[in-house]
Amino acid sequence: MRRVIVLGSTGSVGTQALDVIRANPRRFEVVGLSAGSNRVELERQAAQFGVDDLALGADEAEQLVRDVEADVVLNGITGSVGLGPTLAALEAGRTLALANKESLIVGGELVTAAAQPGQIVPVDSEHSAIAQALRCGDRAEVRRLVLTASGGPFRGRSRASLAQVTPAEALAHPTWDMGRMITTNSATLVNKGLEVIEAHLLFAVPYDDIEVVVHPQSIVHSMVEFVDGSTIAQASPPDMRLPISLGLDWPNRVGGVGRPLDWSAAASWSFEPLDHAAFPAIALAKRVGTAGRTYPAVFNAANEQAVDAFHEGRLSFLGIVDTVTRVVEEHEAPEQLTRETLADAERWARDAAERVIAAGGRWRAGQPQP
Template sequence: MAERRRVLLLGSTGSIGTQTLDVIARNPERFEVVGLAAGRNRALLDEQAERFGVRAVAQGTTEAEALVRDVEADVVVNGITGAAGLGPTIAALETHAVLALANKESLIIGGPVVKPMMAPGRVVPVDSEHSAIHQCLASGARGEVRRLVVTASGGPFRGRRREELRDVTPEQALAHPTWSMGLMVTTNSATLVNKGLEVIEAHLLFDVPFDAIEVVVHPQSIVHSMVEFVDGATIAQASPPDMRLPISLALDHPHRVADAGLPIDWTTAQSWTFEPLDDDAFPAVALAKAVGAAGGTRPAVFNAANEQAVHAFHARRLAFLDIVPVIEAALATVPEPTGTVDLAAVLEADRLARAAADALIAAS
């Protein structure tokens, strides 16, 4: 019997974290939790530590980075939300562990720093879309890939015209039809900022140019993404929406964990539909593609301004339709640094973008 994989879990009290622990609890012969880190929910963190017999526990980003450096692990799961995950991602890549990456923002904003650190096989995506692409790419050689097709549920406002989004509330934005996620990711799914971020992540993970990455709306969320090859074949990964499947694949890559998720019930009649993205109602994807193509610190500015705008929206200080314009204005306000884009430049761009976004929100 193979030795159990030692798992260090960052963001243990969030949506990804709790589902990761569920996978581990159901497969104790394959996985062992050696460290846990979380943000504000200390009570749940302590409960998790007691349940899994974990002594190495951290609270806050700085402590999480130290935990990654101090605790020997085979897999580091970065389930932290937002830009706060950048430091822990870098710390994980400085170890010998596999990085199971659920914190897309750390790769997106830190691309110039993180990308050179990504040795083959060291980073396994946890996002369902990127896990799907990762699986589909096994069907052919990289030179045979024509394009990636990233699916989107369309969020709670799918089918609405732009003018119909003017008065939507935070409560409506959080009513996602398919997935159960945290406040930031759920809101980003409503604006489709999340899908824009996923396009940038796909580019960085799989080295596919932006003009060969397409977003298609698939409201059933059964087909998690597809890869089209040069001969016309399109390979899709399909399964009921359940994050435990991509989590399990990242935990034990390249092996599969039996019964990690439920399979499709082929005895039940069902229909899968695909629709083009409405760029007028949801301009975030096109903006993200332009930002990703520009590179440098532009993705960091995009992400930071969005985070501030989302918080303002939930504080009812900003309208839903003003979230993307705040991002655009911040991109126009914060200059691109001269010279090499290093970690300090990324962090400074993040700081300036948040300040610019806050000023724009206050003036709106």
């Protein structure tokens, strides 16, 4: 029986994790739950699973992780506010089932330095696929990682054709049902850029050896290419309960969490190269990931601010990544990466993004740095 704390339990990942746990009562026990602000749903979940230890907000979630004995902490919090709970789980020696990619990306070396080998188990479908494929060979035998992207709702569109995209169009993802921020990030491919940084930090593979390929069917979740020319792919119908279940009991598989592919039915899978001119976010993400320190935090915070402005009608769709690019280029990172310098950099990035947006996308030089 694995004792599990679910952070972000009222969100998409959290509710699906509880589905997996509910279906396997002899395998998992919920010992703690946290939500951002939905107290009513949190209390309903607590009553259903018999949980006494609850938290509202990221600070309370961090304390919950430190105070409650558990084998696994599933971090399904959205955004960089998940950094504190991520570090708390690692420092307490828990297995961290990580769906909160922002905490790893923003925390960078703070998170990787706190983690013991194998302590972080990825829950993103792409990184779970890579972790599964990596079991087929030694790390020294890996030539490159190949992350698949659905291409979002604008696959095949030119940059010029994206100028008038509306928020409703950006939220019409062809495969996944996600929240506003993640769905918009999938449309701009910022989400895939964040996943490239995450892959580098999780698997210690150089950025030059991490590629992105467009796979509209979202059946092959990612691949590992080995030095002998063999490529190992993980394939399954799109269902987050599969990587969640692996995160909860890695490396063991939990039966019955998802349906298998139907090999008796005809199907075609296609793969396409990425259009970097239309979707420059991935190249930008590799730049900020290589720069390290507070650059990924600035990238993420500026993007969150720009996405909100887009949905508020203050910024165009193309302006999202353009704004992030301008803010990243103006940033001057401090020498030391700490939780304090990260917080300062994020505040500066949000203010800088607002100045860019207010100026109609034109950067006003000489703005103060953190």
